[in-house]
């Protein structure tokens with residue numbers, strides 16, 4: 001049987017879409033060359049419902065978090081792996097105002113699921129906390145490398161993953177079905193990260209990619225918990241932490257830079273009261289959309305060629321719910337919410 005859908009890219013977007021199609025019983029195949037974009041592999045994998053600056057909850061937070069937790073548990077069982085760490089996160093209050101807002105939110109209905117009381121700085125003597133700190137209990141992280149690796153192995157075992165570079169010109173669209181190599185598909189979904197900007201099927205401008213850099217540090221005196229302050233530290237085991245992250249727009253060079261390394265080291269020195277040693281440094285380019293919302297929908301040039309992109313800084317928490325809705329769209333045509341439909345751009349750009 002020919003697969004119904006070809007997914008191009010096995011980052012967070014393509015991997016999560018593949019498994020939601022699997023759950024919906026829609027046949028698919030994935031093609032990926034992991035060396036083209038490293039965004040999902042470099043990511044710290046944090047999920048955090050709270051926007052600290054304004055002490056708001058993020059876009060569709062409740063539904064996204066709920067689906068993400070049940071989805072990642074399902075994948076852990078399916079692939080017999082363990083990558084989801086929903087153990088909360090310690091927030092270092094960024095200012096007196098943020099701390100005040102935090103304490104006000106604690107009195108509002110619904111927030112008790114997300115945040116806890118502020119604790120005095122002395123409780124975390126390894127941190128510099130001029131405004132004290134508190135725990136976000138609904139936050140956590142997934143080890144993205146482990147997630148992509150476990151699902152990649154599972155897909156390979158099921159003969160559902162081809163490791164290759166997808167060349168745009170190799171897609172034949174003249175037949176009733178779309179044809180790539182000797183295979184036929186009803187639909188192609190591009191989940192190619194920041195490379196969407198080079199895709200001839202999507203000539204409109206959607207992306208404003210944001211390059212990000214992270215350090216891997218060793219800090220034996222730092223407890224293995226997630227810390228979020230000016231920068232974040234995510235525990236990797238063996239006294240190691242991922243520290244990030246930086247932002248730089250309009251950069252196509254994916255290599256790490258000395259400038260951003262120093263920026264992270266300086267922020268870390270201010271945040272930690274314990275010694276650390278830098279042991280690695282990585283970079284990736286986040287596929288961020290101009291209006292900061294994800295995009296899904298068909299090309300204006302071919303109604304069976306789709307893009308799913310723009311997970312930006314929140315791929316871990318957004319991908320499971322959005323791909324569930326996309327699978328439903330493919331199953332029975334249930335419309336995609338306007339918020340992240342690609343049509344919001346296509347309509348504007350054609351008028």
Ligand SMILES: Cc1cc2nc3c(=O)[nH]c(=O)nc-3n(C[C@H](O)[C@H](O)[C@H](O)COP(=O)(O)OP(=O)(O)OC[C@H]3O[C@@H](n4cnc5c(N)ncnc54)[C@H](O)[C@@H]3O)c2cc1C
Pocket residue numbers: 008009010011012013014031032033034035036037038039040041042043044045046047164165166167191192193194195211212213214244245246283284285286287308309310311312313314315316317
């Ligand atoms: C430093 C940094 C830290 C981050 N931290 C977090 C975080 O803590 N939490 C969070 O939720 N998000 C985080 N993100 C953002 C998150 O990583 C992105 O939302 C996510 O990576 C987007 O996934 P994607 O699958 O769309 O793109 P990508 O990760 O870029 O994946 C695209 C895949 O397609 C492949 N590909 C592209 N073109 C082709 C082709 N022609 N043929 C074959 N394969 C192809 C690529 O090699 C890659 O495997 C971070 C990002 C960075 C850079």
